[in-house]
Amino acid sequence: MHRPNSLRHTALYALAPLLALLGGCATLTDTTQQQVLVQTIEDNQQVFDVGCVLSNDVGKWFVTTPGRLVIQKSRGPLRVDCRKDGSVAVEKINSKNGSLWGNLVLTAGVGYLVDRDTGAAYNYPSTLTIEMRHTQPPPGDVPPGGVTVY
Numbered sequence: 001m002h003r004p005n006s007l008r009h010t011a012l013y014a015l016a017p018l019l020a021l022l023g024g025c026a027t028l029t030d031t032t033q034q035q036v037l038v039q040t041i042e043d044n045q046q047v048f049d050v051g052c053v054l055s056n057d058v059g060k061w062f063v064t065t066p067g068r069l070v071i072q073k074s075r076g077p078l079r080v081d082c083r084k085d086g087s088v089a090v091e092k093i094n095s096k097n098g099s100l101w102g103n104l105v106l107t108a109g110v111g112y113l114v115d116r117d118t119g120a121a122y123n124y125p126s127t128l129t130i131e132m133r134h135t136q137p138p139p140g141d142v143p144p145g146g147v148t149v150y
Contacts (some may be wrong), residue, residue, distance in 0.1 A: 032120050034073050039066040040082055040089065042132035050132065052082040065130075075122045080130055087132040095122035 040050040050065040057076040063069045065082070075095055082089040 032073050033070050034123060035068055035070050035126070036124060037066065037068050037127045038063050038080070038082075038130065039127070040084075040130045040132050042087055042134075047084065047087070047132055050082050050084040050087075050130075052080060052130065055079050055081075071124070073120060073122050073124070078124050078128075080128060082130050082132060084132070086135055088135050089130045089132045091128075091130055093124055093128060095124050097121050 036054075038052055038054070040047045040052070046066070048065065052063050052065060054061045054063065054069070054071060056072070056074040056078045058074045059072045061069050061071050071078070073095065075097070078093045078095065080089070080091045080093060
């Protein structure tokens with residue numbers, strides 16, 4: 001006896017591997033660009049109007065904090081270099097591959113190779129909070145040796 005639901009189940013079973021293959025390759029489902037928010041803090045306070053340069057192996061971008069920008073994804077780290085009035089921050093932020101196992105299992109590694117080259121499977125954190133540090137003492141501080149700097 002034929003059940004009405006069996007045809008539906010058969011169709012689902014037939015489509016599942018195809019959908020899984022498409023889901024395993026980020027190049028087909030994701031973009032190679034990512035929007036990030038860059039914000040800077042110093043002494044637990046947000047710092048405004050800091051100039052930052054973000055770069056990885058595929059490009060370089062400029063932003064004034066707090067600010068949003070679109071960057072090119074990469075499997076390589078994102079370098080963030082921020083500077084303002086004697087304060088600096090230099091950080092390296094690693095990307096993460098969100099579809100590594102799907103690519104390896106579902107596409108027999110082919111999706112991984114494609115995504116590795118395009119960067120589509122890799123993501124950086126969507127919010128980058130960069131901690132600034134003083135490189136020189138503020139005016140009026142007493143440095144070692146007791147001499148006041150003006």
